[in-house]
Amino acid sequence: MLLLAHGFGCDQNMWRLVVPTLAESYRLVLFDYVGxxxxxxxxxxxxxxxxxxxxxxxxxxxxxxxxxxxxxxVGHSVSAMVGVLAAAKAPERISRLVMVAxxxxxxxxxxxxxxxxxEDIDELLESLESNYLGWSAAMAxxxxxxxxxxxxxxxxxxxxxxxxxxxxxxxxxxxFLSDSREDLKTVVVPxxxxxxxxxxxAPREVGAYVRDTIPGSQLVTLEATGHCPQLxxxxxxxxxxxxxxxxxx
Amino acid sequence: MMCRTDQSVPEPGEEQDVDATDAVFTALLEDSAxxxxxxxxxxxxxxxMDGTIAKINATLLEWLGLERxxxxxxxxxxxxxxxxxxxxxxxxFAPLLQMKGEVSGIALDIKTADKQRMPVLxxxxxxxxxxxxxxxxxxxxxDARDRRAYEMELLRGRQAxxxxxxQSEADRARLQEALAVLQQSxxxxxxxxxxxxxxxxxxxxxxxxLLGGDFYDLFPLGGGQWAFFLGDVCGKGPxxxxxxxxxxxxxxxxxxxDPDPVSVLTTLNTVLHxxxxxxxxRYCTAIFGVLQPADGRVRLHLASGGHPSALIQRxxxxxxxxxxxxxxxxxxxxxxxxxxxxxxxxxxxxxxxxTDGLTEARTGPERELYGDDALRAxxxxxxxxxxQSLITALSGLLASFGDGLDDDTALLALGVPSxxxxxxxxxxx
Numbered sequence: 001m002l003l004l005a006h007g008f009g010c011d012q013n014m015w016r017l018v019v020p021t022l023a024e025s026y027r028l029v030l031f032d033y034v035g036x037x038x039x040x041x042x043x044x045x046x047x048x049x050x051x052x053x054x055x056x057x058x059x060x061x062x063x064x065x066x067x068x069x070x071x072x073x074v075g076h077s078v079s080a081m082v083g084v085l086a087a088a089k090a091p092e093r094i095s096r097l098v099m100v101a102x103x104x105x106x107x108x109x110x111x112x113x114x115x116x117x118x119e120d121i122d123e124l125l126e127s128l129e130s131n132y133l134g135w136s137a138a139m140a141x142x143x144x145x146x147x148x149x150x151x152x153x154x155x156x157x158x159x160x161x162x163x164x165x166x167x168x169x170x171x172x173x174x175x176f177l178s179d180s181r182e183d184l185k186t187v188v189v190p191x192x193x194x195x196x197x198x199x200x201x202a203p204r205e206v207g208a209y210v211r212d213t214i215p216g217s218q219l220v221t222l223e224a225t226g227h228c229p230q231l232x233x234x235x236x237x238x239x240x241x242x243x244x245x246x247x248x249x
Numbered sequence: 250m251m252c253r254t255d256q257s258v259p260e261p262g263e264e265q266d267v268d269a270t271d272a273v274f275t276a277l278l279e280d281s282a283x284x285x286x287x288x289x290x291x292x293x294x295x296x297x298m299d300g301t302i303a304k305i306n307a308t309l310l311e312w313l314g315l316e317r318x319x320x321x322x323x324x325x326x327x328x329x330x331x332x333x334x335x336x337x338x339x340x341x342f343a344p345l346l347q348m349k350g351e352v353s354g355i356a357l358d359i360k361t362a363d364k365q366r367m368p369v370l371x372x373x374x375x376x377x378x379x380x381x382x383x384x385x386x387x388x389x390x391x392d393a394r395d396r397r398a399y400e401m402e403l404l405r406g407r408q409a410x411x412x413x414x415x416q417s418e419a420d421r422a423r424l425q426e427a428l429a430v431l432q433q434s435x436x437x438x439x440x441x442x443x444x445x446x447x448x449x450x451x452x453x454x455x456x457x458x459l460l461g462g463d464f465y466d467l468f469p470l471g472g473g474q475w476a477f478f479l480g481d482v483c484g485k486g487p488x489x490x491x492x493x494x495x496x497x498x499x500x501x502x503x504x505x506x507d508p509d510p511v512s513v514l515t516t517l518n519t520v521l522h523x524x525x526x527x528x529x530x531r532y533c534t535a536i537f538g539v540l541q542p543a544d545g546r547v548r549l550h551l552a553s554g555g556h557p558s559a560l561i562q563r564x565x566x567x568x569x570x571x572x573x574x575x576x577x578x579x580x581x582x583x584x585x586x587x588x589x590x591x592x593x594x595x596x597x598x599x600x601x602x603x604t605d606g607l608t609e610a611r612t613g614p615e616r617e618l619y620g621d622d623a624l625r626a627x628x629x630x631x632x633x634x635x636x637q638s639l640i641t642a643l644s645g646l647l648a649s650f651g652d653g654l655d656d657d658t659a660l661l662a663l664g665v666p667s668x669x670x671x672x673x674x675x676x677x678x
Contacts, residue, residue: 007340008340009339009340009341009344010340010341010344010345013348014344016348077340116332116336117332120332120333120336121333122333123331123332123333123334123336123358124332124333124336124337125333126333127333127334127336127337127356127357127358128337129404176336198299199339200327200335200336200339201335201336201339201340225299225300225325226299226300226339226343227339227340227343228339228343228344228347231343231344231347231348232298232299232343232347
């Protein structure tokens with residue numbers, strides 16, 4: 001049983017290239033965090049989603065509602081840290097973690113290199129702003145109007161990666177200003193870390209840091225570039241997940 | 250006379266000159282496709298699927314301030330972007346391109362060799378092999394410096410408007426809260442518990458933005474006596490609220506000095522007239538009364554200054570007005586006559602005071618006044634079950650008026666509890 005959790009930027013469609021392979025071996029649960037994809041926008045609460053705990057509560061609500069046990073939580077990017085928080089709160093339900101391109105802290109700190117400065121993150125928020133200029137009028141009906149009509153595949157393509165700017169801004173801040181290094185130490189479940197050979201968001205040394213901080217974790221470097229190996233190297237990504245879950249169970 | 254030379258540019262549409270036209274246009278236009286690519290007014294680049302730059306045109310190299318040898322095979326597309334752009338590329342651009350095969354009009358900044366940022370609009374399209382395998386990504390880069398400056402203006406304008414809207418919403422919320430607090434100060438937070446008496450009240454606010462001018466109160470006079478009043482100040486808003494406040498506290502103070510209803514209203518008349526006669530001429534209507542419980546009944550003594558008559562619902566189910574004709578508006582003239590009336594409230598009787606929002610509500614398709622007769626009939630139709638139950642029935646009636654009820658309306662009901670039915674108790678024991 002795998003729970004696939006998307007990161008900042010898009011939605012559960014990030015997983016679509018690995019889903020066919022994974023579905024051969026496992027039951028899959030996919031979801032969109034509130035504020036992303038097709039999650040009900042009325043559930044948005046700026047305060048709740050201003051910390052990763054708010055997103056972890058989304059995960060807990062999903063596993064509790066579906067009464068899932070023995071879950072392997074597969075989290076991309078910031079979701080890997082959300083998984084750490086959720087696993088600490090519900091150890092009876094989440095029994096394994098797969099972290100895809102994780103980073104516990106994006107901003108450099110003393111003795112730690114995350115790859116970014118605080119100014120860099122401001123720049124990202126600016127990029128978000130400039131690309132959302134044309135958003136409101138054109139995209140709002142697609143995103144807001146179809147939460148209850150999942151059959152509309154074409155519109156789903158159109159809304160992929162397009163989120164309400166206010167919600168995206170909050171998620172971006174929460175993601176890139178978070179520091180989950182201490183939380184990594186709480187991980188007690190078998191953990192697989194997947195990193196890309198070349199990733200501007202989660203550089204190799206961050207992958208090594210995560211492995212060194214989580215006792216007994218396993219780091220696999222995929223022959224892939226970019227931050228989304230599930231898109232750029234779906235076979236390798238799926239195979240690594242299947243190997244890990246098969247070996248651990 | 251027609252004269253044609255070989256150098257002249259032919260007129261379009263002259264068939265015999267097609268060849269000559271082609272020759273001239275060719276001479277004016279690009280030497281080659283290569284020239285067109287390199288010197289195009291936009292940047293071109295092609296990258297492998299992992300982002301490695303395979304081909305780039307001279308225009309883009311010039312913008313970047315880089316040599317071809319520094320870029321081709323050595324840099325990735327994301328290396329040209331600012332850090333914010335890189336993050337945006339990884340979290341939005343690349344996944345979208347992967348899913349849709351093309352992405353257009355994305356605003357990014359490129360970094361130039363001299364550390365400047367240049368705003369651009371980027372469009373990318375994946376080239377696939379005949380088998381559908383993605384082979385490379387073709388990207389065009391447009392100079393967006395002017396457009397971005399304009400957009401930043403728009404963005405700033407929008408942010409300012411959003412901020413102003415938030416501010417005005419906050420102001421409005423604060424104002425409404427202040428109004429609500431002030432409105433509450435004009436009415437008792439809750440009615441006191443009076444031995445041997447039941448009481449109920451209701452206040453309908455016509456507009457949350459405006460302070461209403463209706464008021465009522467119920468308070469002890471000592472010696473087992475209780476006083477009550479209900480009134481209606483002309484107008485609405487802060488000025489009316491100030492009159493309401495003055496009226497309320499004057500009535501309370503006057504009642505402690507001399508509780509005779511006519512004396513109390515006379516004092517209020519003097520105070521309001523003294524305060525407002527020289528200015529905007531504020532006045533009110535009011536009923537003031539005193540209750541004296543005695544021998545299982547309550548003696549009622551009230552007086553009215555221009556206010557609609559009180560209505561009494563009797564224990565036997567009948568309902569009748571307690572007429573107080575001839576009382577004048579309070580505060581208009583220096584001396585004013587007020588009309589007093591007396592009756593006894595027996596167990597099961599309920600006295601109802603109301604403001605004219607109730608009787609002047611518009612009803613039905615003809616928008617007719619609800620009126621005194623309808624109110625009496627409605628009250629008589631209710632079971633005599635005490636003040637609380639009558640207030641509940643009347644608040645339901647008010648709600649049923651919908652937008653026909655456009656004024657504030659205050660209701661105050663005071664009643665003597667029914668005696669427990671001794672006969673039925675005997676039967677059950």
